[in-house]
Amino acid sequence: MNKKKVLVLGTGFAGQGHAKAFIDAGAEIVGIVGRTASVVSEVAEKMGIPYSGTDWQAALDACKPDVVSIATPGGAHYEPVLQALNAGCHVFCDKPLATNGDEAKEMMELAEKKGLKTAFASSFRFMPEIIHARRLIQQGKIGEPREVELISHFNLDKNIPFGWSHTIDAGGGRLNNNFTHLLSIVTYTIGESILAISGDIRKDLARAPKVAGVHNFTERRNFIPEDLNDPNLEWGESDVEWSYTVMAKVKADTYPAEKPVSVLFKHGGLVPRFNEDHIVFHGSEGSIYIKGHYGAGPLYIWADTNEWQELPLPQDISDSLPDIKDDTQRSWTYLAKLLINDLSGVADEPYQSFKDGYRYQRMIDIVRDSDNWVDTSAL
Template sequence: MFQSRAAVVGTGFIGPVHIEGLLRAGVRVQGVLGTSPEKSQSIASRFGLPRAYTHYHELLEDPAVDVVHITSPNRFHFQQTVEALQAGKHVLCEKPLAMDSRESALLVEHAQKSGLKTGVNYNVRFYPLCIEAAEQVRRGELGDLFHVTGSYVQDWLHQPTDFNWRVLQSEGGALRAIADIGTHWLDLIQSISGQSVVAVCADLQTVFPTRTRPAGGTETFTSKLAAPKRDGIDVAIDTEDYGALLFRLESGARGSMHVSQVTAGHKNCIRFEMAGSKKSIAWNSQTPNELWVGHRSNPNSILPRDPSLLSDRAAQHAQYPGGHNEGFPDTFKQLFRSFYASIETPESPMHPTPSFEDGHREILLCEAIHQSAQEQRWIEVGSKCQ
């Protein structure tokens, strides 16, 4: 059980995921803040939390809160993070860290000056076999990296009647599919390879230029489950449903990736394959407990998520024996274990939590991707907005 106590801002899809992951990680959750007192109370009652806050300052003034988890819509991240740091609270923020690189650079500066622990929730890093892949690359087992391929695809926005605040630039930012799910893939690849993406060439597609906004809107991932709504208005869409990306890593290795939120049948599927001079590895989030290993002259193999077979660092984040599967909710638990250990045990050997610097770098990357798509040419990452 950790000594630090948390409060969560946001009661949409991801806020309750944070609360559940925190409780499973052994972190006491003091309370939650939603967009209304009713939403706050509903989630607090659901998880048995002591407090249902009515406004943000009430949460920040609570002396029992040590860490603020920000899971609100993107446009609120910057101001809420600044205020939490000014209140002396550690901060774990959902991605994106901010709406643009000017804001994210300021947050990096605020965090450094505060001396507080800060992190961004790129939870995909914390699948045990993704940590194992990073350890294998670090030990040189792949040899020289040739290239990386992969995708992140979903179908929750497959119909023009599917609507969510994320589809609007004013709410989520200039990019949607790339920023919402593509950044998870890009963070994962950079984390595993130990290299940054330095140049990009992108093509984006808005499949539905107009979507129907139902009365009251819909929460993320719930639109296809909810009863059809007859009332609604047509809204012009200014973000992409699909994106394709070519990129270069620091070493000169090449990569390609595509993302889609309109691919029927894929609810939430992340895939990557890395080709090296010694072997290749591949992983799929829909079978997260297997890492495929490819060889030229020997039989290919499957490495299962079994703590007894993994590196020490990966085994720390695989808490069940082999054959007892771990998945999406466990990645949050493992990231939170790492983050809270870093607060209470600064020399913790656990897999590092993505930092505000990582979050800032991802926003620079998104801005380069957006510029590349607009100008239809290669763009160097970080060549602007620094």
């Protein structure tokens, strides 16, 4: 049977999700590592994983995995990934790849030097209607691609307990954890060559309450203190962006275009939406509209009839994806299968690697460091 052996770093929502993804991909989970002994032991027992611990290097030595799956926040990727690569392991890593471009470059170059496979999980490019949109663009249904708009408003609670998402050093910020997915969607549907980028960020959350006991990212709202005016409550300072506006120029490869495609990414993490979050592709002959911030659907097309028409998802696309309802889990599983197939010598479609993770991290650095404003106050 020769199943690939996988060691997982992380025990929360992502860690358990990665483990399920690799099981569904036909691999064997040989161990799981987390920061809290009682939690990692409980998760390992629940999932039937034979090895659990809190020491990553010890786990690499004991389990001797073929693949490691990194499912921790971005600030906890750099050292474990270098350790895994030096141990000769292929790496599946969630986004963001690192906290800055320099770290990401070092990770990419070490993987290339060692000749190891890497997978970068900005994986919402595998949403069903995103795959559908790519096909329609390839078929020329909207003519030459010209513009893409990606608009989302999350209305996140400002009092979510202070944690990794609040700081740069921990890999937080909306660029690291939202923009990476959206950029991946654009490159998948339009073309992988990002020619230019510019943007602005807004750090519109000053602080958040410090609360113990949050182990699962998806349950953090349950830990918001009842009395936010309690004088004994500790607060942490947030130093990351919670909203951003980014513009990019992308070379159209999926369907050729004479000029670069203009892309607008607009995300408000703390503000409410009025209408649907959406992704729109405009071309010379028509447009495609997908409801949902990551393209959950349904999908509509504006073409010959000069009105919006809903298009059902083609059955062959549905059949090609894992039969999993949860969008995040299905996308992880799809990517895990691509990596396992590649390692097993089975031909399949291309997938994103650390090269993409590095490029994305450099672009995030550029946007965060941008100072493109021209003072017009004296005009």
